[in-house]
Amino acid sequence: MRNGFLRGQETSSPGVASPGCGTEVRRCGGVAGAASLWITATPIVPRGELHLGHLAGPYVAADVLARFLRADGESVLFTTGIADHAGSVELRALSTGRTPTDVAYGHGVAIEADLVRARVEFDHIARPRHPGGCSHWVQNVVGRLHAEGIVVPRVRPLPYCEPCGRWLHGVQVAGGCPHCGTPTHAGACRACGRPGEGGDLRDPRCSRCGAGAGLRRVRRLYLLLEPFRADLAAHWGRGGLPSRVAALCEGLAEEGLPDVAVSHPGRWGVPVRVEGFEDQVVDAEFEAVALQLCGHGAGDEPLPGRAVRFHGLGHAFYDAVLLPALLMERGVEPDQTYVTRESYRLAPDGGTGLWALDLLNEFGSDTVRRHVLEISGAERRSGFRPERLERTRQVLDGTWNAWLSTLFADVRAECGGRAPDVAPGGPGWHTELRRLTAAVADLRQAYGVEGFDPRRAVALLDEVVRSVTGFAEAGSYERHRPGRAERHLALISAQLSVASALTSWARPVMPEGADRLAAVLRVPVGRPVGIEALEPPPHGTPVVAPREPVFGF
Template identity: 55%
Template sequence: MSTPVWITATPPATHGELHIGHLAGPYVAADVLTRYLRAEGEAVRFTTGTADHASSVEVRALRHNRKPEEVAEGYRAAITADWLRSGVEFDHIVRPRRDKGYGRWVQDLFSRLFAQGVIAPRTRLLPYCEPCDRWLYGAHATGSCPHCGADSDGGMCHECARPNDGGDLISARCAVCDTPAVARRCRRLYVPLEPFRETLAEYWATAGLPPRLAALCESLVEDGLPDIAVGHPAEWGLPVPVDGFPEHRIDGCFEAAAMHLFGYDTKGPLPRRAIHFCGFGHSFCHAVLLPVLLLAQDVKLPQDFNVNESYVIEEGVQEGNVWALDLLTEYGSDTLRRHVLQARPLGRRTVFHRERLAAARRELDESWNSWLARLFASVREECGGRAPQALPGGTGWEILERRLHRGVDDLREAYGPDAFDPRRAVAVLDEMVRSVADFGHVNAHERCRPSTSCRHLPALAAQLAVASALSAWARPVMPEGADRLAAALQVEAGRSVDWHALTGPLPGTRLAPPSGPVFGF
């Protein structure tokens, strides 16, 4: 068996539930690519985790007078349930507080890197809150990014994706009590990136980075690669396993990068290709720190990056109306998946408009489900609910078939890792459905011709062939409805996205259409 393609998605911090922006970012898109490659017979390893030790978890716990472990456990369960309901199926979700051996594995990696000199101590300024008597690192500190001026937490700016060291955060304040911070000298452990300058520059040059990520990496090289703090004086997280730092915890960004390696066993055969899905605000961890951890262990592998921008909520929409659980309950996974793929923020921010989500449901109801309902009704009325004894045909069938073949080529390109574009895939699928629906309307009039009997049956067979193909072609985007359609037609689910799928159920096969809509609900 060949070594798999390794696909990762950013581990979310467990300080809150998933909202629609998370689904529009890395998760649904990565699942689409995974499903497509598996249908093609490729071996795939699809992994993520939950960032239970993120500083934002502790901040939420402090604000609500709860224990951090309670916050992490509660939201981890909610996040994994939302993934399941949205059809995002991981091979491994790393659970930092539950996976056996995880904590020791991360600490052992940290210790090895320290012994190799990859991690070294430095003394720098770090914000401190005197009323709270707490060092302010990560989400504990708020202020303005020293690089772009945007609102930022300590450690990483999610706007420009450049790191800050906490002490250079402009107008730093405590995230819990909002008191202005004072700067104090603090001895911490760092990964100096400058020794990796040439290796990283070569790696980035061959990785085919998206333009904005390439600009970030080139700017880091131009300005001088920074030292990245990988430990902090704190109470929450994995203890730093280095003598002299008894009250320090491992940084969340370091742990998130290490989590990917734990999710993929680096002691076994290396993947032939790694594809990382992340938001731009998290790209430093994926494109800088993770490669350093790999390079420090002499692990080299081809890597690609699918980076999305932010999917922001339109002004006036209440926060409670954008949670993944609520939208999945109201619209279902098919509708929500196709919507977030259409609205996926590539190269620029996009805005969530609830009426566009409602429009996605209308498209499924008025185009996809309407055509399928007419088709199943015609088979029931004309053929007793069985696939007709006829070859695909009808007026315009040869033209439609050629268009569908061209459409499959477009689909394969849009689904494939080299030109991945799920928004294009949705558009191609919609055009296919509109074309076959028109074909069905035109050929329905064959039943009214008295000159020849059964002229309408080849058109029904043709439409059943297209429906069968769509159960394969649409499955990466809408797996729930696609599998429902395959079951209705008594054909195999999860077939390859190619023109061979354009084969209807065997003549005489009794169809089992669902009582409700095929796609969505």
């Protein structure tokens, strides 16, 4: 597997930072070059704070997969980027009287902090504007592709707003999708996934002032995708495509692949270093794809052999078409799986009342993560309903935390606050054990790459808690029967073994509570999701109930 694309064009000028992924990097285990699996999530646009729609999209789901695989011992690289140069950043700056730099930097820092609070742990977060970041590397890539004839000049119509005196691109121009008619912006349509560049929108208008946009012909740089059609069709034919992405790719394979805009007139973005295009910047959508590659490290490390791309349908074209084409251009045969996770539909104000930090502070990361995993999905965007989030908290309090509180009280009252020296057992334990064995097998499938389904994982975890609660209630009479004390202790030991298992089984979904429970039981953190975790703490281990709920707030 070659790595030439990641190296870019090694023509760094004296005094210019060499290509790299930037200084804003968090490492959470593993070495980039040693990773066997690469997980990416669509770069986040820093036009505002992180909101619940982001978390309901690719980010929490991708973190679930990364946590599961790491616990299994697989070397994983988990990356994203902050898309500083998205058109909506410039639009927000214009509407608030700030500079785009201030908007991108301030919100970008807040977004990274909120991701940490949500327990979404990336190895790399690539940012183009930070010192030593990706801007220089992106410039080199565009220059090299132009020199090789992959990126070429084309004259095409582009919307222009007379009242604002501005060329319009990305979210700065709104209209009807030329393919399905749905209201959208330039770029990929969120409804059908088809790409557009603005000049083909129906009834285009300026997103800033609302005026109708005229079309002016302008010479820009485009990447030609049609030469990659046969190789891409073979890539798509190997499977791994969600249904809606498969429909998108099949249509493109039949009808022909579009040219992809690489540059547009403007000042906000990475300047193009190609003669004749000095007044243009790299198109934000193309840059967002490059950010994913830059997020790998942009060094001499080989790419991981496999990749899993998490995205919403609005970014599927770039992940499933443009990105593999860029890899193929460098002789890399992509082995990729695609996971579509649609975000919440937000209110017109952009999500007031849905800011991630507010909800995380009120409900805790366990409640928020679990909620977005069981509500959002791959096929459609759902609207946010506050009562559902409250209901998620009630489920955790009424089932998970209620059972654990009763268990901790029994340990204190019956065992002196320590794990009993009795093997797990009790009436019906063998039947319960068979259920748990089947549940963890299903759970591993729901967590794994091939059958990834976090909504199913949440349901299975609830099933485990409900089942062990019923088992405990059915056997609770043992404590009152003469000479049955040891059997009741076996019942407590059985429940402690299930609680111990949940520190690993539930950790991909609710890492904060799982780690809190592991601390109470004094068992290792981050064990594999397997039946081996179904083991009570060693005899005599102190079991002291925490003051706060174990899961959620």
